[in-house]
Amino acid sequence: MKLVLMLVACLFSLEASATYLKTGVASLDFSQDPAEDVIVMATSGDVLWASSRDATLLSTLKMASKTQQLIELNVNAKSTILSAKLLSEKSSPTLLDELSKDSVVEDYEPTRFSTMREIKQAFATMDRGTRSRSQCYNRAYVWGHDLWQDRGVNSMKLFLFFTTKYIREFRYKWWFHVSPMSYVGEDEYVMDRLFTKNPLRPQTWTNIFMHNNSVCKSVTNYFDYRKDDPTEYCFLIRSTMFYLGPSALKRRDQGYERTEYNRATLRAARQQAFY
Numbered sequence: 001m002k003l004v005l006m007l008v009a010c011l012f013s014l015e016a017s018a019t020y021l022k023t024g025v026a027s028l029d030f031s032q033d034p035a036e037d038v039i040v041m042a043t044s045g046d047v048l049w050a051s052s053r054d055a056t057l058l059s060t061l062k063m064a065s066k067t068q069q070l071i072e073l074n075v076n077a078k079s080t081i082l083s084a085k086l087l088s089e090k091s092s093p094t095l096l097d098e099l100s101k102d103s104v105v106e107d108y109e110p111t112r113f114s115t116m117r118e119i120k121q122a123f124a125t126m127d128r129g130t131r132s133r134s135q136c137y138n139r140a141y142v143w144g145h146d147l148w149q150d151r152g153v154n155s156m157k158l159f160l161f162f163t164t165k166y167i168r169e170f171r172y173k174w175w176f177h178v179s180p181m182s183y184v185g186e187d188e189y190v191m192d193r194l195f196t197k198n199p200l201r202p203q204t205w206t207n208i209f210m211h212n213n214s215v216c217k218s219v220t221n222y223f224d225y226r227k228d229d230p231t232e233y234c235f236l237i238r239s240t241m242f243y244l245g246p247s248a249l250k251r252r253d254q255g256y257e258r259t260e261y262n263r264a265t266l267r268a269a270r271q272q273a274f275y
Helices: 001-015 055-067 116-124 136-151 163-171 202-209 221-228 247-250 261-272
Strands: 019-021 025-029 038-042 047-052 069-075 081-092 154-163 177-182 186-189 236-240
Touching: 025 055, 025 202, 038 055, 047 055, 047 081, 055 069, 055 081, 116 177, 136 177, 136 261, 154 186, 154 202, 154 247, 177 202, 186 202, 202 236, 202 261, 221 236, 236 247
Parallel strands: none
Antiparallel strands: 019 069, 025 038, 038 047, 069 081, 154 177, 154 236, 177 186
């Protein structure tokens, strides 16, 4: 009887620790070792894991990635997917970065602050009232817009992409992170209001997330990152303030330039990221 009660308690504990996540699937990565879990890169930026032996689950995940449909995932505390349910709706415009106005390329001049005091003053105005589990691309999109609207700052963005090599070695929880970036003279400073107390130089910023303090290779094209060089742990890609997330970078490098904010995307990003 005690054994039965213990088993019931364990099952209840596992169920209680599981959470449901509604997201899209950006891509899947299969290890050369068939026994290793499959990396599931969610459009939310999260990294999840699926058993390579669960054919039904993998089929559902592949379908979600192919059709860009939303999927409801039952995920345990170790970020392992227990079950998946394909939903009828497509991934939201915010996740796919709504690009209703593809524009011709225009010159973009980023703001260059004269002193550290000036950039710190701008940094201090960035909203810190973020929601729990808010996504970095939503925060960065709103922060960039507000710096531009309120202070006339033309900021850049710095995307940090973690390679599958890094994700597997450290069982890392994200496959990318992004934050606004600006300049003091010619020097770059990342303005990540959630994770830092001041603007930071890129290497100092990436060290927050890189457990091995790896130097991330800078590339200009999203597809250079997607080659996933087996010798690299991370990549950096720069963009103007108008790009929401990885799908927008992909479109940019296919020839679709963004030269303004999308109001619907901005409204959705603000609602999802801030109180």
